[in-house]
Amino acid sequence: MTGFARRDVLMAGIMGAVASPLVARTDIPPSLDVLARRKGLRFGSAISWGTAGADRGSIANPPYARLVAAECGVIVAENEMKWQALRPSPTAFAFERFDAIVAWAESKRLATRGHNLLWHQPKWLPRWLNSYDFGATPKREGERLLTTHIDTVLARYGKRIESYDVVNEAVRPSDGQLYDTSLSTAIGGAEATLDLAFHTARAGAPRAELVYNDYMSWEPGNASHRAGVLKLLEGFKRRGTPVDALGVQSHLVTQGLDARASVTRLERDWRQFLDAVTQMGYALVLTELDVRDNGLPTEITPRDRAVADFTKGYLDVTLSYPAVRDVLSWGLCDRYSWIEGFEPRKDKALRRPTLYDREFRPKPMREAVAAAFAAAPPRNRAT
Ligand code: XIL
Numbered sequence: 001m002t003g004f005a006r007r008d009v010l011m012a013g014i015m016g017a018v019a020s021p022l023v024a025r026t027d028i029p030p031s032l033d034v035l036a037r038r039k040g041l042r043f044g045s046a047i048s049w050g051t052a053g054a055d056r057g058s059i060a061n062p063p064y065a066r067l068v069a070a071e072c073g074v075i076v077a078e079n080e081m082k083w084q085a086l087r088p089s090p091t092a093f094a095f096e097r098f099d100a101i102v103a104w105a106e107s108k109r110l111a112t113r114g115h116n117l118l119w120h121q122p123k124w125l126p127r128w129l130n131s132y133d134f135g136a137t138p139k140r141e142g143e144r145l146l147t148t149h150i151d152t153v154l155a156r157y158g159k160r161i162e163s164y165d166v167v168n169e170a171v172r173p174s175d176g177q178l179y180d181t182s183l184s185t186a187i188g189g190a191e192a193t194l195d196l197a198f199h200t201a202r203a204g205a206p207r208a209e210l211v212y213n214d215y216m217s218w219e220p221g222n223a224s225h226r227a228g229v230l231k232l233l234e235g236f237k238r239r240g241t242p243v244d245a246l247g248v249q250s251h252l253v254t255q256g257l258d259a260r261a262s263v264t265r266l267e268r269d270w271r272q273f274l275d276a277v278t279q280m281g282y283a284l285v286l287t288e289l290d291v292r293d294n295g296l297p298t299e300i301t302p303r304d305r306a307v308a309d310f311t312k313g314y315l316d317v318t319l320s321y322p323a324v325r326d327v328l329s330w331g332l333c334d335r336y337s338w339i340e341g342f343e344p345r346k347d348k349a350l351r352r353p354t355l356y357d358r359e360f361r362p363k364p365m366r367e368a369v370a371a372a373f374a375a376a377p378p379r380n381r382a383t
Pocket residue numbers: 078079168249288338
């Protein structure tokens with residue numbers, strides 16, 4: 001089948017336009033999750049909560065929800081499990097939106113990853129927590145707040161969530177040191193706070209995969225971030241903190257049109273980092289794949305080509321590690337990607353960071369991910 005015809009078939013499925021559901025279809029290309037599973041991997045994406053009719057990357061937006069259900073085996077809530085969403089006040093939990101996402105995933109037989117139990121930066125904690133009065137026994141009160149939060153979330157979802165980003169982004173990229181927050185100041189240090197988060201998670205979900213998740217990447221400028229993460233992971237091992245995997249967010253940034261040359265330049269440092277992580281015994285999860293199309297022309301064809309080639313190069317190197325289990329993209333459709341708001345392009349052209357364009361059409365980046373799965377060495381999966 002030509003690329004064009006194939007695209008139309010996939011689109012027909014996603015847009016719900018397939019005429020006869022009774023005819024067995026043999027012409028639908030395998031989903032990314034099917035391709036991933038042939039190698040012992042899984043593929044997934046972020047998805048949000050939304051109201052019906054809203055133009056969002058949500059479970060209530062039929063074309064987006066169909067796309068995610070068609071391509072994925074696992075999903076992650078883009079924002080709805082974070083403290084800022086779950087914790088309106090020190091005493092309250094607001095589970096409705098995340099509950100709706102987990103229920104939607106289960107109705108589609110998709111697994112859900114938990115993101116996250118502690119985003120260890122003041123910027124991402126609720127305002128009330130940043131100015132919280134920890135009282136006369138701050139250590140005890142800080143520990144109580146943190147463990148109550150984690151216990152409550154884990155008790156609610158039980159075995160329904162098998163992998164959690166327990167701690168998110170604790171390392172300051174500029175110097176590799178750990179951030180401090182009101183919680184860690186009260187508890188008496190960042191290390192003690194992160195350790196407590198992981199021990200609490202292990203006790204509450206003994207069989208779940210516990211992940212430290214961060215955005216140290218392979219582009220220039222990430223060396224101190226990577227070094228800081230390695231130091232943190234070594235400390236976890238030394239102290240016996242129960243951490244199973246490193247979440248490699250994979251918010252990639254292209255380095256110009258010649259993707260192959262960029263990959264060749266970046267590969268050595270990246271392998272050194274992944275070697276160090278895996279030699280410590282950690283598994284790897286690619287948790288938030290997307291691409292900032294920097295240093296690329298406005299014109300779409302060469303831009304998409306370079307994004308796809310850079311992604312393929314990154315995945316070829318990274319999936320060569322059998323320690324990688326899951327690959328999740330941070331959204332599946334350019335229309336809803338957070339990158340547009342986070343860092344718009346200098347030429348004001350709309351960003352193209354994901355696998356599908358704003359009209360839900362697959363882009364070369366989708367083919368790149370499919371090709372990388374096809375080329376990846378197989379691995380054994382315990383779960
Ligand atoms: C982002 C969401 O996509 C945005 O909607 C939100 O405003 C901020 O957070 N690293 C992470 C994710 O771990 O939780 C972030 O998600 C993207 C960077």
